[in-house]
Amino acid sequence: MKSPYSDCTELRQAVIDACxxxxxxxxNQGTSGNVSVRVGNKMLITPSGVAYDQLTPEMIVSMPLTSDTPDPGQLKPSTEWRFHQSLLLSKLDSHAVVHAHPVYCGALAMNRREIPACHYMVAAFGGNSVRLADYAIFGSSALSDNLDKAMQDRHGCLMANHGSVVVGDTLERAMWRMVELETLAKGYVTSLSIGEPHILSNSEIEDVLASFNNYGLKDA
Structure with missing residues (x-):
C-alpha cells in the first residue's frame, strides 16, 4: 500500500503533536519515546535527545529506509531508528511506528510477561497475544532483530525490560494502538492482583479477528 504521507510541515508537526x-x-515520559512515519522511500523520525516541547518541524529527521545515514544537514535521528526502519521495511502496509515507555506495559516487560488473550481487544494487535520481544540494549541491531521476530503477524509488542512498540497504517491508528496497549496492560496487571484472569480460547479470538475485519480495525 502506498504511503498516504508526503514530507511537509503539517506532517512534521503531526509527529511532534503525537509525541x-x-x-x-x-x-510516555520525557524524551524516552520516538515516532516515525513513512514518506515514499524515506522515513521522518524524531531526533535524538531533544525535549518534545522544544521540537520544531525542521528538527524532524528525514532518513532513507535503506541507509543508516540521515539526509544531509539533519539532527541525529532517534537512537531507535534501526527498528523503526526495519518495521517499516517489513510491514509494507504500515506507515507509522510509535515507541514509548508506558508504566503498565513497562511493568509487564520488566517481569518478562507477554499479554495473553485476557481481553478480546488483544485481537487489535493481530493475534491471540501481545508478544514480548527479547531484551537487547537500546538502539542495537539485536533489538531490531528481536522486534522483527516478535512483530511477525502482529501490530504491537512489549519489549523486555524496556517498553512497547506499535505500528499502524496511519499515525492516528498507531497512536490509538499505543493507548489501547497501555489500557490493556493496566487491565491485565490489575486482574493479576486479584486472581488469575480467564484466557479466551483461540477460536474466540479468531471470531474477534473476523469481526474486526468487518469493523475496520485490521491493518498491517
Missing part, C-alpha cells in the same frame, strides 16, 4: 500527546496522556 506531546503521549506525554500528556501519561503514555
Amino acid at each position: 506531546l500527546s503521549m506525554n500528556t496522556l501519561g503514555i
Whole structure:
C-alpha cells in the first residue's frame, strides 16, 4: 500500500503533536519515546535527545529506509531508528511506528510477561497475544532483530525490560494502538492482583479477528 504521507510541515508537526500527546496522556515520559512515519522511500523520525516541547518541524529527521545515514544537514535521528526502519521495511502496509515507555506495559516487560488473550481487544494487535520481544540494549541491531521476530503477524509488542512498540497504517491508528496497549496492560496487571484472569480460547479470538475485519480495525 502506498504511503498516504508526503514530507511537509503539517506532517512534521503531526509527529511532534503525537509525541506531546503521549506525554500528556501519561503514555510516555520525557524524551524516552520516538515516532516515525513513512514518506515514499524515506522515513521522518524524531531526533535524538531533544525535549518534545522544544521540537520544531525542521528538527524532524528525514532518513532513507535503506541507509543508516540521515539526509544531509539533519539532527541525529532517534537512537531507535534501526527498528523503526526495519518495521517499516517489513510491514509494507504500515506507515507509522510509535515507541514509548508506558508504566503498565513497562511493568509487564520488566517481569518478562507477554499479554495473553485476557481481553478480546488483544485481537487489535493481530493475534491471540501481545508478544514480548527479547531484551537487547537500546538502539542495537539485536533489538531490531528481536522486534522483527516478535512483530511477525502482529501490530504491537512489549519489549523486555524496556517498553512497547506499535505500528499502524496511519499515525492516528498507531497512536490509538499505543493507548489501547497501555489500557490493556493496566487491565491485565490489575486482574493479576486479584486472581488469575480467564484466557479466551483461540477460536474466540479468531471470531474477534473476523469481526474486526468487518469493523475496520485490521491493518498491517
